[in-house]
Structures are given as C-alpha cells and as structure tokens.
Amino acid sequence: MTVTAILIDDEHKSLAILKNKLERLCPNIKVVGETQDPEEGIKLITDLEPQLVFLDIAMPSMNGFEMLQKIPQPQFEIIFVTAFDSYGIEAIKHCAIGYIVKPIDSQDLIQAVSIATQNITDKTALQKNKQLIENLGIQSFQKKKIVIPCQEGLEFVKMENIIHCEGTDGYTKIHFQQQKPIMSSYSIGHFHKLLPQHDFYLIHKSHLINVNYIEKYLNEGYVVLQDNHKLPVSRNKRTEFLNMIRSV
Amino acid sequence: MSKEEKVDNIFSEEIFFLLSGAALLIAVAVVILFFVFITRKNKLLTEKAISINSYEKKMVELELHALRSQMNPHFVHNSLNAIQYYIQLNDIDQSENYLTRFSKLVRQFFEYSRKQTIRIEEEIDLISNYLALEKLRFEDKLTYEILCDETVDKEAAIPSMVLQPIVENAVNHGIFHKKATGKVTITFSQLSEDTFCVVIKDDGIGIKESQKRAQHTLKNHESHSSQVLDERLKLLEQIDNWNVEYTIKDRAEFSDEEGTIVTLIFKLPN
Known part of the structure; x- marks a missing residue:
C-alpha cells in the first residue's frame, strides 16, 4: 500500500x-x-x-x-x-x-x-x-489514559482504574474496577514498562498489580486485591514487595 | 600505753579514714571523668566519620551530576545523528573527523569529572572541542569565539566542570530558539594576581524568554543544571576555599542587545 x-x-x-x-x-x-x-x-x-x-x-x-x-x-x-x-x-x-x-x-x-x-x-x-x-495537558499520572490495542479496536483506559494485569501466553488480561476485563496482544512486560512504576508492581512473572488496590497480604505469600482476586507473590520478590508496601 | 599515745592513735586513724575517703572520691571522680572523656571522644569520632562519609557521598553525587550535566543525552544523540549524516553522504573525511572529535570530548568529560581542578588550557580545549561539535549540528546558525587575555596564566588551575554546562545552556536555550545566526563568546581575563574572570555571553533569546518557554513545555532542565552548579560552587568554597562569584543576567535588561551574560569570578584559594 x-x-x-x-x-x-x-x-x-x-x-x-x-x-x-x-x-x-x-x-x-x-x-x-x-x-x-x-x-x-x-x-x-x-x-x-x-x-x-x-x-x-x-x-x-x-x-x-x-x-x-x-x-x-x-x-x-x-x-x-x-x-x-x-x-x-x-x-x-x-x-x-x-x-x-x-x-x-x-x-x-x-x-x-x-x-x-x-x-x-x-x-x-x-x-x-x-x-x-x-x-x-494532564499533570497527574493516574488520571491519564493509555491506549490499548485489542481485538475490537482501541481501548482508552484511565491508569487509575486498572486493578491488575494478568499475563497469559504473550497476551495480557487487564482487570478493572467497574468494567469487564479486556484482552490485549501486548505482553505483560510491555505493560510493566508502560505503567508508572510507583503504582504498578510486578509481584510475579504474570501478575502486575496496582498497589492502591491491595486489600491484604497473607503470610503464605499472597495478596488479596479489592476485586477479591488472590494472587501469588514470587518468593524472591516478597522482601522487596513488603518493604515497598510498608513505605507507601 | 600512755594517754598521749592513745590520742595520737585515734588521731592518725581519723586521718587515715579521711585520706582514704578522699582518695576514693578522687578515684571515682577520675573514673567518671574518664568515661565522660571516652564517650565524648567516641561521639566526636563518629560525628567526624559521618561527616567525612557524607562529604564523600556528596562528592561522588556531584561528580555524577556534573558528568550527567555535561554528557547531556540531547547533545550525545544529536552529535551522533550528525555523524550519521556524513556517513550517508559517503563523506569519509568528515565522518572520521567528527567521530574522533566526539570521542575526544567524551574522553575529556570522563577524565575531568574525576578531578577537582584542571588547567585553564585544558578547559579552553574542552570548550572549543564541545563548540566545534555543536557547530557541526547548527552549522551557520552558530558562531563562537574564545578569547583569553595574555595576562591569564593558562597553566593555572580552574575548577573543572563549571564552564561547559553554562556554555551548553547558552547554545541550547539561547541560540537554539533564535531564528538568525547566534554567537557565543567566552572571555578569560585576569583581574588581579589571585583573581580571574570568565564571561560567557550569547546573543540568543535571553534567559527571561527561555525560562518562559521552559514552563510551557513542562520541563525545567535549566533550573536543574543551575542547581547543580550552585551546589558545586558551594562545595568548592567549603572544601578548597575557592571563592566563585556567579551572576547571570538578561542582556535586554541593561542594554539594547538581546541574550544572556554569565559572569564567573574565580578567587584562588590562599
């Protein structure tokens, strides 16, 4: 063309x-x-x-x-x-x-x-x-929207509405607060780079979470998010992760 | 035993008790004083160690900052971009010329950022090297001149990493936004036996206008680099007794010319 x-x-x-x-x-x-x-x-x-x-x-x-x-x-x-x-x-x-x-x-x-x-x-x-x-024109990172190409076209989502991203075979499923999840052909690594590090933490090779939605941390190495998802924290990331949530 | 002897005995016993009491008191006092002294000394030592530590940390930080402010990524990539242009044109001489100039400048950046002072001659060489590379990018839009009075001793020392970031500001904030050709002039002059002066003058858009533009684009690289400069000058004063006076003026405010003028007066440590 x-x-x-x-x-x-x-x-x-x-x-x-x-x-x-x-x-x-x-x-x-x-x-x-x-x-x-x-x-x-x-x-x-x-x-x-x-x-x-x-x-x-x-x-x-x-x-x-x-x-x-x-x-x-x-x-x-x-x-x-x-x-x-x-x-x-x-x-x-x-x-x-x-x-x-x-x-x-x-x-x-x-x-x-x-x-x-x-x-x-x-x-x-x-x-x-x-x-x-x-x-x-927007100062606050969280209020900005990111553009995610997905099957039906483009999705425009506010960063603060993303609860967590789940990586599956090179694709990523994005979970929101009041909206059904969407699938993106971007890898989870891509989202890790795209979303602000201060708010989004990669707790596991296939789970990127928005730390503002953490409900509780279980000692056996899981976090529970506000949407009731219970996600594992990789063993080698636990100390760093706990230090990080304590400082937030 | 006579009565007198008895009295004597009681008396010496009293003296003995008194003396041993006093001795005990003195001993306790000495021990207490000793402890106080030791803790004081330790405290002073730790304080000193901490301050040396934080001083060293500060130095390393500033070295890093200075290197960063010199190795401005804009400058690095724009220079390499210009070299790519000559490669595309198959102009081997120019490509090689600028590649080696660039490599020389990078080497100087690394070497001088580790030193507190360099020779004035080295500083002039670094700045002319830097400006030659900027000229490769700006071509006819940029001219420059480096003047050094005969009275200036080129072997004398000058704090490193102070001038180049200021010259870079003149080029990137002053000349870059100017439509016509811009000129940067750097003048070294000796004021007295232990004082010399460096003036960096450009005929660009002036610092007022440049700050206004920086606010528009949400970035404030300039204020950041001037902050690094302030800290560095303060440290030079504290540690090496260098006294550096630094003034920056918009030329439009006191003349009918445009641009920015930065004056640095270096007073050698005694």
Whole structure:
C-alpha cells in the first residue's frame, strides 16, 4: 500500500537522513512534502492531507507537540523522530503512537513504518492523537489514559482504574474496577514498562498489580486485591514487595 | 600505753579514714571523668566519620551530576545523528573527523569529572572541542569565539566542570530558539594576581524568554543544571576555599542587545 508522507524536522541533516533511509528501505512511502519550519508544517498538512507525518519533537519556535495541538483534526498517523526526550517518549508510548530515535536504526524505521501502514487501514489515528494531546495537558499520572490495542479496536483506559494485569501466553488480561476485563496482544512486560512504576508492581512473572488496590497480604505469600482476586507473590520478590508496601 | 599515745592513735586513724575517703572520691571522680572523656571522644569520632562519609557521598553525587550535566543525552544523540549524516553522504573525511572529535570530548568529560581542578588550557580545549561539535549540528546558525587575555596564566588551575554546562545552556536555550545566526563568546581575563574572570555571553533569546518557554513545555532542565552548579560552587568554597562569584543576567535588561551574560569570578584559594 502506498502511503503519502510529510517530514518535519528543524535540522536539514535529519531530513536528509530520513529521506535517504525511506527511499532505500521503505519503498511504499511516498514523501510529498518536507520542511524545517513547524509553522509551514501545519500548512503542508492542511494542504496535502498526508496519511503519515514524521515529526521531530525538539524544534525552535514550536515543538512537535505544540504543532500537533494547532491542528484541529489530526487524522494522520504519526511517527515521532527524536534525539532524546524521556518525557515525550513516555507520553507517545502511552498512546500507542510510533516513534524512532536519532541516529535512526534501519530496523526500527522499517518496523515503525510497517505498523503505521497497518494502522492507516484501521483509521484510529485521530483518536490516538487527540488522546496524546489530552494527556499532555494532564499533570497527574493516574488520571491519564493509555491506549490499548485489542481485538475490537482501541481501548482508552484511565491508569487509575486498572486493578491488575494478568499475563497469559504473550497476551495480557487487564482487570478493572467497574468494567469487564479486556484482552490485549501486548505482553505483560510491555505493560510493566508502560505503567508508572510507583503504582504498578510486578509481584510475579504474570501478575502486575496496582498497589492502591491491595486489600491484604497473607503470610503464605499472597495478596488479596479489592476485586477479591488472590494472587501469588514470587518468593524472591516478597522482601522487596513488603518493604515497598510498608513505605507507601 | 600512755594517754598521749592513745590520742595520737585515734588521731592518725581519723586521718587515715579521711585520706582514704578522699582518695576514693578522687578515684571515682577520675573514673567518671574518664568515661565522660571516652564517650565524648567516641561521639566526636563518629560525628567526624559521618561527616567525612557524607562529604564523600556528596562528592561522588556531584561528580555524577556534573558528568550527567555535561554528557547531556540531547547533545550525545544529536552529535551522533550528525555523524550519521556524513556517513550517508559517503563523506569519509568528515565522518572520521567528527567521530574522533566526539570521542575526544567524551574522553575529556570522563577524565575531568574525576578531578577537582584542571588547567585553564585544558578547559579552553574542552570548550572549543564541545563548540566545534555543536557547530557541526547548527552549522551557520552558530558562531563562537574564545578569547583569553595574555595576562591569564593558562597553566593555572580552574575548577573543572563549571564552564561547559553554562556554555551548553547558552547554545541550547539561547541560540537554539533564535531564528538568525547566534554567537557565543567566552572571555578569560585576569583581574588581579589571585583573581580571574570568565564571561560567557550569547546573543540568543535571553534567559527571561527561555525560562518562559521552559514552563510551557513542562520541563525545567535549566533550573536543574543551575542547581547543580550552585551546589558545586558551594562545595568548592567549603572544601578548597575557592571563592566563585556567579551572576547571570538578561542582556535586554541593561542594554539594547538581546541574550544572556554569565559572569564567573574565580578567587584562588590562599
């Protein structure tokens, strides 16, 4: 499937690198525009309506997020391109949006482009981009929503509503407070990285729990959560886990 | 036994009791004093040990902080990105040139972060190396100049890891957001026999505007790095008697030029 794309980065070198790599590695990407100026980027997007935008985060005058906020209906898939931005990358990951880091690794680029190409047919970009903009305006981690791809499409869930995640054969079942569980094709390890470490603790290789929902701890090595699930705590994690809940 | 002898006997007995009583008292007092002394001494020793310990801990922490503030991940990845560009162009000379420059700078970062002071000459070399790499990224958007008065003794010592983070702020917060070409000027001058001064001046957007932008993006890297600098300067004063005066001003406030000017006055320890 041919995908039209626009490249936005304040450094001409970065644009050149990306364009060169796309030509060599991703023949389905047709670059219809490129610019070093975010202001012009908005104009290009409005005029050309690309399916995919490669967007740098740190730019003078306006960063990538600020630029995105100025577009009323961001209906395109985004792949963020960034040298380093821990805060930004976190937010991007939460919304299941693509990103690659500079210097660009060929395999990362190929993978990000292939995922974005698949997503274009699903037409979920608008929802994800809007969620990203919403999350960027929220300070408290717990109030932010994360985007979870599942069988029927995308689920938008508030982090504070997740009670625990249960890993099963590479899939993850997510249990909520007032909602029936959902299945995600992300592994439990992925959720462990995605959810804030301060609130979510991996008590067992297949159980990630929200510590705010702990009802009690049983000496034989189990925790009982508010939804009455009784889950085992791995032997090698017990001491650390107990120290952690005491300090909360 | 005569009467007198008897009296004498009673008398010497009394003296004996008195003396032994006094001796006992003195002995008890000595023992008590000894214990008090020992506990005091131990207390002082532990206090000292704790303070040495926390001092060492502080030093290690600051070394780490300084290294982090120098090895700014933005800078590292942007430099490598620029090198990737020359590799793609098949420009072997430029690729090698910048790769070796980068490697030299990283080596300097590691080496100098372990030292309290370095020679002024080494500091100038580090900063020019750093700016050359930034120029690779900013190209025509950045120019720089490092001036050193003839009166400055380049073999003299300067506290390490103080200047580079300030120069980096000038580039990343001042020049980065400026549309036109920006210039960073670093001037070393001798004020008196034991005092020298370093001025880092840029013609970027100025610290006021840069702080305003930082608030917008929810990050405050700048305040973090200036906090590290403050702590480091305080420690230098406490431990090595270096007296460093540090002022930062927005140039628009006292002239019709824009940008930020940072002045550091180093007074050598006596």
